[in-house]
Amino acid sequence: MNVLGIESSCDETAASVVYQGTQVLSNIISTQIDLHAPFGGVVPEIACRSHLSNMVPVVHECLEQANLTFKEIDLISVTRGPGLLGALLIGTSFAHSLALAQNIPIIGVNHLEAHLCSGRMEDASLSFPFIGLIISGGHTFIVQAKDLGKYQILGRTVDDAVGEAFDKVSSMLGLGYPGGPAIQKAAEAGRTNAFHFPRPMQYASNLDVSFSGLKTAVLYQIKEIQKEGVTLPIADIAASFQQAVIDLLNFKVLKAMEQTQVHQLVIGGGVAANQPLRDALAESCQKKRYRLFLPKKSFCTDNAAMIASLGYYRYTNGLENNPSVKAVDRWSIEDL
Ligand code: KG4
Ligand code: ZN
Numbered sequence: 001m002n003v004l005g006i007e008s009s010c011d012e013t014a015a016s017v018v019y020q021g022t023q024v025l026s027n028i029i030s031t032q033i034d035l036h037a038p039f040g041g042v043v044p045e046i047a048c049r050s051h052l053s054n055m056v057p058v059v060h061e062c063l064e065q066a067n068l069t070f071k072e073i074d075l076i077s078v079t080r081g082p083g084l085l086g087a088l089l090i091g092t093s094f095a096h097s098l099a100l101a102q103n104i105p106i107i108g109v110n111h112l113e114a115h116l117c118s119g120r121m122e123d124a125s126l127s128f129p130f131i132g133l134i135i136s137g138g139h140t141f142i143v144q145a146k147d148l149g150k151y152q153i154l155g156r157t158v159d160d161a162v163g164e165a166f167d168k169v170s171s172m173l174g175l176g177y178p179g180g181p182a183i184q185k186a187a188e189a190g191r192t193n194a195f196h197f198p199r200p201m202q203y204a205s206n207l208d209v210s211f212s213g214l215k216t217a218v219l220y221q222i223k224e225i226q227k228e229g230v231t232l233p234i235a236d237i238a239a240s241f242q243q244a245v246i247d248l249l250n251f252k253v254l255k256a257m258e259q260t261q262v263h264q265l266v267i268g269g270g271v272a273a274n275q276p277l278r279d280a281l282a283e284s285c286q287k288k289r290y291r292l293f294l295p296k297k298s299f300c301t302d303n304a305a306m307i308a309s310l311g312y313y314r315y316t317n318g319l320e321n322n323p324s325v326k327a328v329d330r331w332s333i334e335d336l
Helices: 033-039 044-066 085-102 111-117 162-172 179-187 212-228 234-260 275-288 305-316
Strands: 002-007 012-019 023-031 075-081 106-110 130-135 140-147 150-156 264-268 291-293
Touching: 002 044, 002 085, 002 305, 012 044, 012 305, 023 044, 033 044, 044 085, 075 085, 075 111, 075 305, 085 106, 106 111, 106 305, 111 130, 111 264, 111 305, 130 234, 140 234, 150 234, 162 179, 162 212, 162 234, 179 234, 179 275, 212 234, 234 275, 264 275, 275 291
Parallel strands: 002 075, 075 106, 130 264, 264 291
Antiparallel strands: 002 012, 012 023, 130 140, 140 150
């Protein structure tokens, strides 16, 4: 079964064809980073206009790369939410029109569930149950995946999403947007122990995390250094901040696996592309003999291959929960 995935929930217009849920035949992503960078974050109006003009060429290029025609597409899978409502409406409206015109079945999927299940594209042996760590620009949570469509959130951020913290600290350091890759790069030349930033809520009894206090601690540190009139040690601050995030996530996710006795971990979302975090989780899991599923970096950041893959599994398992495929800006992974 060839599934055409369509993604437009934030600042990437993406289309992909995936065969039988795991074989990626094409994967096209038109990113809007350059358009939003001057504003330091995603501007919804700009995102919508860009999705409108990019959607048709992206889908055409995607079919061309897969060497397929619309007649050979068996299912369209589109992101229903969560995300920017205007942006989602463009993807869902386009997908609907295409489905009607070409008489192809359509399914709407949850973007966060797609991040969670993207580990399967890397390794089809991923089976339930597993623990998921979803870390993106808008979301941060630890989830117990019991079965396809059955998820329980074990812990979440009580304030900022981790990607948001990367973006804000990057902006404080003048490193630009998106902050995650910029911080990672700057941190390569820095010392992780140059500053001791807090790991908020590390020892709280639950599995929640917090990043607002960490971000503020970085801000105060920057202000203090600036007051002294010395050059800002950007690499050291970036490395120390990144280490604080890694330590906190690593600690909490291991605790989740110990508490639940579920010893498989999948990570997803843009921040899961962070190499030092991937290395730290790999080392922890290896020590404990836990299985770790690391999706390719290009499948961690927003993409349509994960949307197509999830659409395949939901459709073939009869989990077509909303034939109207209505766009929704807020949609918890617990309410599928
Ligand atoms: O999943 P995603 O592409 O979009 C959302 O659904 O939010 O995640 C985007 C977030 C941004 O905050 C970006 O700074 C972060 O992922 N990110 C990273 C890295 N690459 C992207 N954070 C840390 N390290 C990276 N290498
Ligand atoms: Zn995402």
